[in-house]
Amino acid sequence: MVSNVIKNENYIGTPELPRIISLDAYTKAQVRIIQDAHKRAQARTTRDPHKKVPVPFTGLIRCGQCNAKYIRQYNGKIIWICGTMHRKGKAACHVKQISNDVLMEKAAEALGLRHFDERVFFEEIDHISIPEPCVLIFIFKDGHAITTGWQNKRGAIKHTVATRRAISKALQENYAMKRKANSS
Numbered sequence: 270m271v272s273n274v275i276k277n278e279n280y281i282g283t284p285e286l287p288r289i290i291s292l293d294a295y296t297k298a299q300v301r302i303i304q305d306a307h308k309r310a311q312a313r314t315t316r317d318p319h320k321k322v323p324v325p326f327t328g329l330i331r332c333g334q335c336n337a338k339y340i341r342q343y344n345g346k347i348i349w350i351c352g353t354m355h356r357k358g359k360a361a362c363h364v365k366q367i368s369n370d371v372l373m374e375k376a377a378e379a380l381g382l383r384h385f386d387e388r389v390f391f392e393e394i395d396h397i398s399i400p401e402p403c404v405l406i407f408i409f410k411d412g413h414a415i416t417t418g419w420q421n422k423r424g425a426i427k428h429t430v431a432t433r434r435a436i437s438k439a440l441q442e443n444y445a446m447k448r449k450a451n452s453s
Contacts, residue, residue: 325387326372326397333400335362346370351399365402371419372397372405379407379415 282288290298330339330349337352347369354362373385376397380389398406407415 324369325376325385325390326369329394330372330397330399332362332364333398333404333406334364337362339367339399341369342366363402364399367399367405367419375405375417375419376407379405379417 324341324347326339326349327341328338331337332339332351332353335351335353337354339349340352340355342348342350342355348366349369349372350366351362351364354364354366376390376394377383377385380386380393382389393409395408395410398408400406403418403420405417405419407417409415
């Protein structure tokens with residue numbers, strides 16, 4: 270309504286139409302429209318990484334266990350996590366989360382690229398399935414699929430109960446020695 274008036278030159282008057290707004294008001298409105306558009310464009314390019322901005326993987330990653338879509342989370346870095354696991358916990362779905370960096374690296378690898386290219390990704394990839402922990406299946410638009418895996422850094426080192434006890438004992442002894450040295 271009002272925005273139509275300030276955008277339409279006819280409202281400043283023509284030989285056929287009477288003037289509704291002054292030329293000065295129209296000019297100021299045009300300047301403001303351009304400034305606002307510039308601010309919006311600038312905001313799109315300088316957003317924080319954790320804000321909800323569409324990214325290449327949005328809506329394309331499916332959990333192979335429960336068929337839920339993966340959702341984007343931010344915990345200091347962008348990660349993707351099964352929607353069911355996010356809402357209901359590990360008991361409901363045990364597929365692992367994946368970092369955005371790893372996902373981009375593996376997508377580039379599946380596409381045969383040195384670096385991730387969003388344009389190529391959208392042209393070639395139909396969707397991604399994560400059927401089990403640390404396994405990715407890239408399903409291409411032409412029907413073929415490439416399976417790859419990744420190392421979950423959190424679960425990379427598995428210690429036995431005996432090893433955990435030995436580490437705990439060593440840490441306690443180290444702490445006790447430091448405490449004793451500081452009190453002397």
